[in-house]
Amino acid sequence: MAEITYLEAIREALFEEMERDPNVFCMGEDIGRYGGAFKVTDGLLDKFGEQRVIDTPISEIGIVGAAAGAGHMGMRPVVEMQFIDFLANAYDILTNYVATARYRAFLPCPMVVRGPSGGYVRGGPFHSQNPEAGFVHTPGLKVVYPATAEDAKGLLKSAIRDDDCVLFFEHKYLYRRIKGQMPAGDHTVPIGKARVAREGRDLSIITYASTVWKALEAAELLEKEDGLSVEVIDLRTLAPLDDEAIQATVRKTNRVLIVHEDTRTGGLAGEITARINERSFAWLDAPVLRVTAHDVPLPYAPPLEDFVLPQTADVVRAARTLAAY
Amino acid sequence: MAEITYLEAIREALFEEMERDPNVFCMGEDIGRYGGAFKVTDGLLDKFGEQRVIDTPISEIGIVGAAAGAGHMGMRPVVEMQFIDFLANAYDILTNYVATARYRAFLPCPMVVRGPSGGYVRGGPFHSQNPEAGFVHTPGLKVVYPATAEDAKGLLKSAIRDDDCVLFFEHKYLYRRIKGQMPAGDHTVPIGKARVAREGRDLSIITYASTVWKALEAAELLEKEDGLSVEVIDLRTLAPLDDEAIQATVRKTNRVLIVHEDTRTGGLAGEITARINERSFAWLDAPVLRVTAHDVPLPYAPPLEDFVLPQTADVVRAARTLAAY
Amino acid sequence: MRLTRTLEERLVALYRQTKVVGGLFRSLGQEADAVGSAYALERRDILSPLIRNLGAMLVKGATPLEILRQYMAKGDSPTRGRELNIHFGDTERGFIGQISPLGDMVPVMAGVTLTFKMRGEDRVGLVYVGDGATSTGAFHEGINFAAVQRCPLVVIVENNGYAYSTPIAKQTAARQFVDKALGYGVPGEQADGNDVLAVYDATKRAVDRARRGEGVTLLELMTYRRKGHAEHDNQSYVPDGEIDRWARENDPVDRYIARLVGEFSFTKTDLEAVDDRVSREVDEATDLAEQSGPPEALDALTGVYAEPPSAEPLWFREGTGGVVDRHERAEGWGTYSAIEEH
């Protein structure tokens, strides 16, 4: 089988799930005839018709709320945010209504909210964000953020089948830049399980999404230049976090670097550090360190964006510091 | 001078600042004639009139956006969220517009968004939240959450004078339950500085808002029953965090417990743990531990709410574990 | 309406005895709009009530016992003590529980009724919003979405004159809320919300339209909130005499009784029979409700997700057993080879 891109993998998952289950349908801005701002849903309308591929008004509250209502009735809506940044517009209905519906009212919200996330693409402050932290912080939501084409497909299929709301972050830098070979058959990847992206002995990098690739690049270089054996953990699911995988790598290498593209303060690295402290403090030979974006809105001009976001060289430098600690 | 409550202290700050500076004005739902859901703004309308004490429609986006616009023009709006939970409704305009205005457009937003926060009052899932984490995570916003009447007044005055947007969380459980003696004169408390609420040697509790009082109770008990000397740090400002105060207490006691009322995953304790790791790992004699709410929406019935939220006994138990580590 | 009113009066008594946990919200003077509109639906239809639509919930089959248990935070209340006052629902009986953030139920009901349409089901939805809630973005996005999709949805603006203390003149510059219909491209109608039969008729027209596939209707029901926002609110912001005038001249129960007697020749005995039945029902429910206990604390951790069904109590909680002991890192542990052996 030929390799397909991360973006095509997502599209395949949508096609397969819509074929498999008539309750699955898609909603979003410009997802029908136009196929979505990034063409993720291209072809869906022709195949499944206007009833199941719905172009909506520019109304993130409306779309997310309608998905919840449809979910209550047994449908499995998959809604697209044109950019994941616009989750902010639906923050109330997602965190207050959707996240709590099962708990306070025994109403299921089997729904997926997906969309392009992340930077490195000169998108400026409103088309580059990584707003996962606010949602990982919300009990009742699940959050998935794949780094590979295989995981993009397998996790989206699992998300659509999940009985709760899953926020599915797609990294737009990866859309057409990476490819993968899809396993044959009904390929799903379980939500809540991290992946060892590279085995190593000397230190661990825990990361997800775009920075998985930077971590792998750094690991390669560190192996060559420093003879360091670096383990890279791709979290894949951010809520619920795979605590076992995190503790296992800490106890194996005793040195941990957390890398994420999101800004530093209040980003996920803090949560992971706390969990490591609680369960594996005695295994630490060095402080848990983190490489993240700087705490500023993401600027647009290339030298600025490149400066603000974490780069491979940053990971290398931090890893060396950690190894030498 | 007589002691006044936490709520009265806030009201005093509003009165004084509105008197001092004609650019200060208030907006919010039911804040005028009615004096606000908790009566914080009681009397403001009579004193300052309808032009400066504006009852608004139920429109959190509208109110916050209008405050930003007025701020651009040199006003200093203070807006009330009837409950801080409704910040969620203004999440986009706060995190995308207000937080970035200075950075991307050189537009100042000197404004305060204040409102009653927190639980322990049988308020149910939508009138009890502590949504600070999502805003501490947003560069461009400042976040303040006082625990004492003195700080409530002094910090609100500073917030109103600040040239950027300050989210001012008021703990509704504390509104009428605690009192303080206001320092004479123009009493301000600097934003960004933590407070040593109790000096101690054996371990540190870092906390803020309602749980400062639980920590103090626990410290008292631990001193009596276990002979433990517990230091309690009241952060007061959550963004920017007072890193120096945090590191100082770690290096002093070598054992740290972080306590907050907010849910666990993605709460502020993670960020604090990461900062301690980065700068004071070698001073740690034990893992940084945390006592927080459980990761569920906050239920309403007393036994449920009491179970979900952190209690003094929890702090005591955690502190004992930490001391014995 | 009688049941709504009697039940609320009972709740007031319980509130005064501090048996109600938290606030108490009344619909005094607004019973007709809730009851009349809910009767216009079929069993299979779904409505989403507001805090002041107790009457609509009762029509849809909610029981006084459920209401009392919920207000008293009992373990066997419909939400097992998770939610307060009348925030609960039952899709089987055809009502979906409310949520505090105002307006959010409009898009949710757009999705419920979109599903009816997609599945070709002969069902209709009804969502209530207060005059104040019309100012929210959620209301706007939800009704617009439903209008474009021609969802079989009736949107009722329950205009009771106030949003908490805020009079409508501070809520909107429009002369009437029904004027918003045009901007959403949907039919609008206004009715006397204190005339239960007029409410029924107007709602029925809107429901029929929805059932015929003609989409959304915006219905404004004119009524008046005679009590404060909640029991603690002393209504000092209300002009003198306004409440009395409504109570005297425009009470929906009085008006309905007058018609029952005048037009439908109900006798005093008939009416007393209704009152007796209602009182008995509420008495029995109160007795039963008082017997229930509070919820089990551990139940607080169940049901956030379908999977896992429950969270674990945190380690510092008494009785969990799981305290954080000093970690045991065996000698030599922490090198790659050491872990290989384990």
Add this chain to the structure above:
Amino acid sequence: MRLTRTLEERLVALYRQTKVVGGLFRSLGQEADAVGSAYALERRDILSPLIRNLGAMLVKGATPLEILRQYMAKGDSPTRGRELNIHFGDTERGFIGQISPLGDMVPVMAGVTLTFKMRGEDRVGLVYVGDGATSTGAFHEGINFAAVQRCPLVVIVENNGYAYSTPIAKQTAARQFVDKALGYGVPGEQADGNDVLAVYDATKRAVDRARRGEGVTLLELMTYRRKGHAEHDNQSYVPDGEIDRWARENDPVDRYIARLVGEFSFTKTDLEAVDDRVSREVDEATDLAEQSGPPEALDALTGVYAEPPSAEPLWFREGTGGVVDRHERAEGWGTYSAIEEH
């Protein structure tokens, strides 16, 4: 209008040379509505433009040089490279920069004009929203707020037929956007957006109303987006012939020229003089813009807050000096007494 068009054409050329960083947004065919409306304001008034209101910004004093630098992400661009395309403003010259999340500028301009009112200043605000942006909660909350407060604000719905690929029939069920005025209790007016003088007149009436203290007006300007949402959009969703028809029959520049020639007896020479001046201006600006360099990386850390004025580079960044060395915890450090001594 000529300047708008020529400048955009230059941007297309630069875009093809990959000198524009990111996307390019055109207002081809819509120049009249931006320019005509902006001319109805006084210098002291403030407007908030959309991405397709380049013309309004130019009227307000934005320069081609600024636009070019901004599109090319130069260090001396108006936002020093922080924001893209024409997202920038200058309150002195009377325009406030746009933000991507649609609708947010409506409440912001409500606050700007509320301030004018509070201070008794004789100033007016103007905010543009697209047909698509009317579906947002922010638009709704903002215009309603301004209407209730009778802010001196003109809200222009620029109806160009599409929101990205979405035609208005999928955006609203209303027959026209001006129908929304009634629901907000404000006057509404519709004008031909491709007739620059009609736009001016209609806007002027609304501005005058605002200046007289009569509050908000909703103005719908009918126009057509002849280019895609951005340069990369191939407009495959547009019915055949629609674009050509508008270009042929309803180009705002052609129409204005026809009137200038017909009614105001402009000569060919007059028109060529304008064209020449515009070309020269754009040429000069392009030359200058190309000479500017990119921003300094470290500038990325300044100005998030007034205080502190800048953030620190993170420790792992090359050149920061500050790496995390092995912590030095002196012998005995970590007891209370030890720290006392330090």
